Structure formats: C-alpha cells, structure tokens
Amino acid sequence: MATMPFDPADFEAEAILKLISSGQMPSFALDALEAGFNGPHIVRMAILDPADGWAIDQVLPRMLDELGCHHFAPKEAALHLAEKRAKRILATGEDPLPSLSYFYRLVFEAGYTEELYPLGSLEDLFDFRSSTPEKQRALAYEHIRGFLADRQTQQQRGATPPHSNNP
Structure with missing residues (x-):
C-alpha cells in the first residue's frame, strides 16, 4: 500500500482530534522531514522514543508551529x-x-x-x-x-x- 505524502494540515487535524497517539508522533515527524519540512522541533520529535509521552507532548506545539499549522479548533x-x-x-x-x-x-x-x-x-x-x-x-x-x-x-x-x- 502506498503511503500518502505528508500534509501538515492533516497531521495537525489528526493530532488535535487524538486520532494519532503520542507514540506515533516521532514517525510522523520523520515523514515531515522526508517531505522537506525542517526545524529543530521537527528533528527533536523525530528522534524521540515513542514511549516518551511527556517529551512528545512538550515538543508537539512547537513542531506544529514549525510546520506552519493554523491551530485548528x-x-x-x-x-x-x-x-x-x-x-x-x-x-x-x-x-x-x-x-x-x-x-x-x-x-x-x-x-x-x-x-x-x-x-x-x-x-x-x-x-x-x-x-x-x-x-x-x-x-x-x-x-x-x-x-x-x-x-x-x-x-x-x-x-x-x-x-x-x-x-
């Protein structure tokens, strides 16, 4: 099955609605890097261990900012x-x-x-x-x-x- 290209708006929406677990966030950050997005918080998220829930929760808002997300309600x-x-x-x-x-x-x-x-x-x-x-x-x-x-x-x-x- 082919994967869809990384879309920050989709990622943000899925994260806000908790359709993505904390443990999946580093994998999505890797997808963002592969799609050409870059920033220290995206890289930080990509290297976090999926079990580091607290650290992931701390990095996520900054990563969303680096992705240019609009902060959906x-x-x-x-x-x-x-x-x-x-x-x-x-x-x-x-x-x-x-x-x-x-x-x-x-x-x-x-x-x-x-x-x-x-x-x-x-x-x-x-x-x-x-x-x-x-x-x-x-x-x-x-x-x-x-x-x-x-x-x-x-x-x-x-x-x-x-x-x-x-x-």
Whole structure:
C-alpha cells in the first residue's frame, strides 16, 4: 500500500482530534522531514522514543508551529478531515460504508458538531433488516455529496477557509 505524502494540515487535524497517539508522533515527524519540512522541533520529535509521552507532548506545539499549522479548533479539524475523506470517496468511487465509523469518530471528537452530524449519524438511518448494502451505499453517497455541497457554500461565504501547508 502506498503511503500518502505528508500534509501538515492533516497531521495537525489528526493530532488535535487524538486520532494519532503520542507514540506515533516521532514517525510522523520523520515523514515531515522526508517531505522537506525542517526545524529543530521537527528533528527533536523525530528522534524521540515513542514511549516518551511527556517529551512528545512538550515538543508537539512547537513542531506544529514549525510546520506552519493554523491551530485548528476541534470542529475545524474534524470538518477538514471529513471533507478530505468525502472528496476522496467521490473521486475514487470507493465504498463509503467502511468510512462511516471514521465519520462518527470525527463527529464525536468535535463535540457533535452540527455540520458533521449528517455524516456521523448515517448508520442510524439504515434499516438493517430490510436495507440492502446497495441502498446503504446510495444513501451514503447522497449524504456525502450534500455535505460537500454545504461545505462549498460555507467556503464561498468565507465561513471556513480551506487549509493547506506546503514546504
């Protein structure tokens, strides 16, 4: 399986929502170095032992600054990750059903934000006794398209700017 290139905005969002454990942070710092990002705190994070939780927690905010991160609020972080996953699902035609638990986790970690709730609670709409997987997929695609349309409208109004950091 090919790995995705390091994206500071994705890393920041995943870290804020605690989708990345402290023990995984040094590995992500190595990915950042390989992608061309550099700085003393990125290097420090990369050489830390994954078991050094306290030290990792101390270095993380400075590493995020070196990466040029925007300091997402949990809601913004969840919306960023949900939008990215939703776009990928539509662009690749991948089955959306395995992502439903991911969307739910984003809703949960963001404090049940209203904008994400239609994606995060999608399984609640399924009647598992009579609904076929095909109908469930169609409903999931419909909600994903609706979510992305709503996000585009919000961004056009200037409510939630997209984030992007590159070396």
